[in-house]
Amino acid sequence: MQDQNTQLLLISGESASGKSASLMNLRGDNRVLYLNTESGKQLPFRNNFMRKTIKDPYHVYEAFEYAESTDSFDTIVIDSLTFLMDMFESVYVLNSDNTMKAWGDYQQFFKNLMQQHVASSKCNVIFTAHTKSELNEKTMEYDTCVPVKGALKNNGLEAYFSTVVGTKRITLKALKDYKDNNPLLNISEEDESLQFKHVFQTRITKTTTGERIRSPMGMFSTPETYMDNDAQLLLDHLKTYYGN
Numbered sequence: 001m002q003d004q005n006t007q008l009l010l011i012s013g014e015s016a017s018g019k020s021a022s023l024m025n026l027r028g029d030n031r032v033l034y035l036n037t038e039s040g041k042q043l044p045f046r047n048n049f050m051r052k053t054i055k056d057p058y059h060v061y062e063a064f065e066y067a068e069s070t071d072s073f074d075t076i077v078i079d080s081l082t083f084l085m086d087m088f089e090s091v092y093v094l095n096s097d098n099t100m101k102a103w104g105d106y107q108q109f110f111k112n113l114m115q116q117h118v119a120s121s122k123c124n125v126i127f128t129a130h131t132k133s134e135l136n137e138k139t140m141e142y143d144t145c146v147p148v149k150g151a152l153k154n155n156g157l158e159a160y161f162s163t164v165v166g167t168k169r170i171t172l173k174a175l176k177d178y179k180d181n182n183p184l185l186n187i188s189e190e191d192e193s194l195q196f197k198h199v200f201q202t203r204i205t206k207t208t209t210g211e212r213i214r215s216p217m218g219m220f221s222t223p224e225t226y227m228d229n230d231a232q233l234l235l236d237h238l239k240t241y242y243g244n
Contacts, residue, residue, distance in 0.1 A: 006242040007124040007235055010081070010158060011200070012131050012146055012212075013167030018198035018229045019128040020044060020079060022167065025232045031074040033067050033123075035060060037083040049077075057088040057109060064117040075124040075235075081157065082130040085110065085148055103150045110152060114160045124235055129157065131166070136210065143210040158212040163238060165200040166213050167229060172196060175226055184227035184237065198229040216241070 011019050024045045026032050034049035037060075043049075050073070054060060060078065067073045078084060088106050096102035118125050129146040136143045144166075146157045158164050172187065172195050179185055191197040202220040204213055219241050220227075227233065 005119055005121050005125060006162075006244060007238055008118060008161060008163065009124075009126045009231065009234060009238070010129060010146075010161040010164040011126065011167060011231065012129045012158075012164060014131055017167040017169060019130075019167050021198065022200070022229045022231045023047075023077060023079075023126070025230050026075055026077075027232050028074055031072065032077060033063060033073045033075070034077045034079065035063055036079055037087060038080060054084065054087070056091060057084055060084065060113060061117060064113075064121060067123055068121065073123055075126065076121065077126045078128070080128040080130060082146060085157075089149065106149070107151050110148075110157070110160075126231055126235075127161075131211075133210075139210075141210050144208075145212050156212060158214065162214070162216055163219070163234075164212060164214045165202050165234065166208075166211055168199050168201050168226075169196055170199050170226060175199070178223050178226045180223060181221070182223040182227070184224050184233060186228055199226045200229055200234060201226055 011022060013019050021044050023043070024047075030048040030050075032047075032049040034043075034051045035054050036051060037054045040053040052063060054063075064076065067076055085106070088109055093099060093102040093106055131144050132147040133142045133144045135141075148157050172191060175185070175187075175197060179187065185199070187197065201208065201213055202215055203222070203225040204211060205225060219237070
């Protein structure tokens with residue numbers, strides 16, 4: 001059993017910012033196990049994923065166990081982590097006679113998912129998550145993070161990921177300083193016609209210091225602060241970085 005899954009991503013962003021669309025180019029889409037926690041919401045593109053609608057949070061554990069028992073999958077997608085944790089609250093916390101214990105179970109559910117199932121998985125694992133921005137009254141700047149409740153809020157869900165990217169819609173004018181020496185950013189004819197592009201933000205900038213975007217040192221150069229909104233391209237970049 002491996003000690004760490006280096007092919008682990010958290011793709012976070014506001015609604016309609018391109019999180020689900022970034023999955024469109026996943027290689028070997030018939031080998032993708034797609035776990036939908038958002039009431040069976042359809043993906044915005046055709047695909048051959050094995051799609052499962054999650055109605056009980058613990059079914060995610062079972063999905064990982066199933067994927068590990070077979071050689072049928074290369075990638076597991078959980079879309080989204082935000083709705084998964086909301087589901088746990090609705091199903092197991094709000095209806096509990098012992099809410100203190102239930103909130104403890106809420107925290108332990110996520111920890112066990114990450115430490116017991118995700119960390120040892122042989123598959124690429126991709127989580128999407130919605131973000132929320134709140135004004136930090138101490139700094140008078142907006143902090144942007146994946147919302148979560150209970151004790152998990154102290155460190156944040158992002159703390160369990162080495163690579164967290166943000167989905168953004170950026171004008172081509174704002175991207176002009178990032179196009180040179182950046183093999184990860186490609187401007188298409190459609191982008192040119194629209195004059196904006198959906199991208200992953202991989203590094204913090206001076207205007208986004210309140211966000212929890214993160215990656216290991218040296219994974220992305222300054223020109224690579226923005227890259228194509230493409231989960232497969234990002235997985236390939238991780239593979240090159242870690243040398244596996």
